[in-house]
Amino acid sequence: MAVILLHPHSSFSPCSLPDLETDYINPYELATKIxxxxxxxxxxxxxLCFLHLVTGHWIMYIHKRHLVYATEVFGELSREKKQRxxxxxxxxxxxxxxxxxxxxxxxxxxxPL
Incomplete structure (x- = not known):
């Protein structure tokens, strides 16, 4: 859910910069908005970082569970397929x-209102 909340924030700046190029907005106003x-x-x-720490996703990183190895891919094929x-x-x-x-x-x- 928090990832969805980041989407409007990350898309606002690139959408506002063309307004500055075409002089629709003052640079001070744009800087204030951003x-x-x-x-x-x-x-x-x-x-999000705190949730990943609390839920144990960092343990997956330490045990290298986020990687797929060529020698073990057939043994983990069904699990990897379901997960992805x-x-x-x-x-x-x-x-x-x-x-x-x-x-x-x-x-x-x-x-209209």
Whole structure:
């Protein structure tokens, strides 16, 4: 969920920079807007790091469970396949939810009051 929260923060800056190039926005206003979202982004990343520490994902890194070895790939094929399909399905589900939320939000913002 926190990864989804980082998406608007990371897409705001690249979308705002062309406004500066075309002189639609003052450089001071742009800097203020970008600087205002920096702290929430850092807080979200800190929460994600803390959650990875608490849930034990760092143990997977120490035991090198994140790597696939050529000599052991056939022995772990079914487990790796299930794990990667689950990750893909999870990301697609979250991406679909994010797109649906974004379309609802844009519809609400574009409708007259």
């Amino acid at each position: 600087n205002s979202i920096t702290l929430p982004e850092f807080i979200t990343q800190g929460v 399909i689950f990750k893909l399905d999870d990301l697609e589900y979250r991406g679909f939810g994010l797109r649906r939320w974004h379309s609802q939000l844009s519809t609400q913002l574009s409708s």
